Amino acid sequence: MSLAPFDAATLFGLMGAILVGLGLYGVVLLESFLRRLLAFNLLGGGVFILFGVVARRGAGAGFSGDPVPQALVITGIVVAFCATALAITLIERLGEEDGDDASGGGS
Amino acid sequence: MTALVLDGGIALLTIGIAAWTIRAGDDFAAVVGFIAYGLVLTLAWTRLGAYDVALTEAAIGGGATGVILMRAGARVKPAPASRPSRLARIIVGALSAAVAAGLAAVVLLPPQPAPSLALDVREHLASTGLGNPIGGVLMAYRAADTFLETVVVLLALFGVWSLGRDAHWGGRPGPAPRPGIGGPLPLFARILVPAGIVIGIYIVWVGADAPGGKFQGATILAAMAILAGMAGLVAAPATSGRRLRWLLAAGPIVFVGIGLAGIPLAGAFLAYPPGFEKPLILVIEVALTVSLAAMLALIVAGPPERSP
Numbered sequence: 487m488s489l490a491p492f493d494a495a496t497l498f499g500l501m502g503a504i505l506v507g508l509g510l511y512g513v514v515l516l517e518s519f520l521r522r523l524l525a526f527n528l529l530g531g532g533v534f535i536l537f538g539v540v541a542r543r544g545a546g547a548g549f550s551g552d553p554v555p556q557a558l559v560i561t562g563i564v565v566a567f568c569a570t571a572l573a574i575t576l577i578e579r580l581g582e583e584d585g586d587d588a589s590g591g592g593s
Numbered sequence: 594m595t596a597l598v599l600d601g602g603i604a605l606l607t608i609g610i611a612a613w614t615i616r617a618g619d620d621f622a623a624v625v626g627f628i629a630y631g632l633v634l635t636l637a638w639t640r641l642g643a644y645d646v647a648l649t650e651a652a653i654g655g656g657a658t659g660v661i662l663m664r665a666g667a668r669v670k671p672a673p674a675s676r677p678s679r680l681a682r683i684i685v686g687a688l689s690a691a692v693a694a695g696l697a698a699v700v701l702l703p704p705q706p707a708p709s710l711a712l713d714v715r716e717h718l719a720s721t722g723l724g725n726p727i728g729g730v731l732m733a734y735r736a737a738d739t740f741l742e743t744v745v746v747l748l749a750l751f752g753v754w755s756l757g758r759d760a761h762w763g764g765r766p767g768p769a770p771r772p773g774i775g776g777p778l779p780l781f782a783r784i785l786v787p788a789g790i791v792i793g794i795y796i797v798w799v800g801a802d803a804p805g806g807k808f809q810g811a812t813i814l815a816a817m818a819i820l821a822g823m824a825g826l827v828a829a830p831a832t833s834g835r836r837l838r839w840l841l842a843a844g845p846i847v848f849v850g851i852g853l854a855g856i857p858l859a860g861a862f863l864a865y866p867p868g869f870e871k872p873l874i875l876v877i878e879v880a881l882t883v884s885l886a887a888m889l890a891l892i893v894a895g896p897p898e899r900s901p
Binding site for chain 2: 488489490492493494495496497498499500501502503504505506507508509510511512514515516517518519520521524525527528531534535536538539540541542543544545546548549550551552553554556557558559560561563564565566567568569570571572574575576577578579581
């Protein structure tokens with residue numbers, strides 16, 4: 487094991503690590519559901535960037551990065567979007583239900 | 594050296610925006626911060642040389658997610674702010690910092706040599722007829738992932754629809770259109786939508802040999818549908834429509850059909866018979882693009898809110 491050279495991959499790798507830490511802090515501590523969801527997506531962005539660093543370091547065979555982790559991240563971004571969309575709709579609906587309770591029922 | 598300064602600036606900006614999004618005073622400000630985060634993250638992806646991922650992050654991670662978040666930010670009532678105690682903040686902050694430090698250690702002390710499948714991908718790429726290695730991974734080596742991913746998008750759409758009120762099941766998403774929207778939006782949509790459709794199709798087509806692909810292209814097509822809807826040029830479709838449902842199912846059906854045909858013809862599920870790789874991948878990509886564009890646009894449009 488030897489220290490990695492300080493290049494773009496290492497720099498963005500450290501950025502990804504900090505983003506994961508920030509996101510984790512927000513997911514645990516923030517009160518509003520919407521803000522927690524945002525923090526979870528910040529965390530996800532950091533994890534994806536770490537995959538990107540793995541891809542960059544695995545560059546070879548004439549490619550600027552290992553295509554396999556890059557393809558996994560593309561799949562991951564789409565799945566994260568789907569989960570986020572579903573969660574946002576749940577939060578919206580939850581807000582409507584709470585509003586109904588406050589006004590003594592409703593539609 | 595100059596490049597490292599630029600990269601350092603992008604990294605600091607990304608971390609700053611992320612921290613600001615966590616600390617922002619109200620929900621809407623946090624949503625705006627998150628959209629900016631998606632855009633600077635796109636810059637980081639281009640600096641890592643991952644242009645396919647950068648396109649996906651810009652289109653889906655920043656763009657499509659941003660539109661849904663704006664919708665939610667405008668509708669969800671702000672939760673009463675209650676600050677967690679100082680002790681909780683210190684403990685959670687320390688534990689989160691420990692996780693970040695652990696990941697940083699992995700980044701700084703990587704395994705030597707770096708693990709990579711690039712050589713294996715290069716070796717067999719010619720047999721797929723594709724020039725873009727990422728397209729090759731998505732459509733040939735890991736086609737099962739891509740198939741399940743499209744099913745996940747479809748399931749997410751069913752989930753979003755299921756969250757509408759019972760009375761509106763099968764109805765149209767979004768508020769009723771206001772008659773005669775004036776101003777620049779309809780003009781803007783008339784000019785941008787035709788160009789956007791061409792760009793979206795181009796991104797799908799070029800994805801075989803260069804950065805691009807069906808997810809990125811389908812997101813652009815979905816954005817054009819949403820823009821035309823916002824400008825009042827097209828009406829939101831009823832979610833019970835038979836043609837709409839076939840449109841949504843077409844991509845996954847074609848994909849699984851060709852995948853099952855691979856069992857007798859090529860010896861494995863989702864294997865392509867030799868010599869027919871490129872045409873079969875093109876057929877799947879075209880069908881998936883149409884279905885994905887419809888799915889993504891309808892996910893952004895949200896659950897039905899009006900009777901059919």
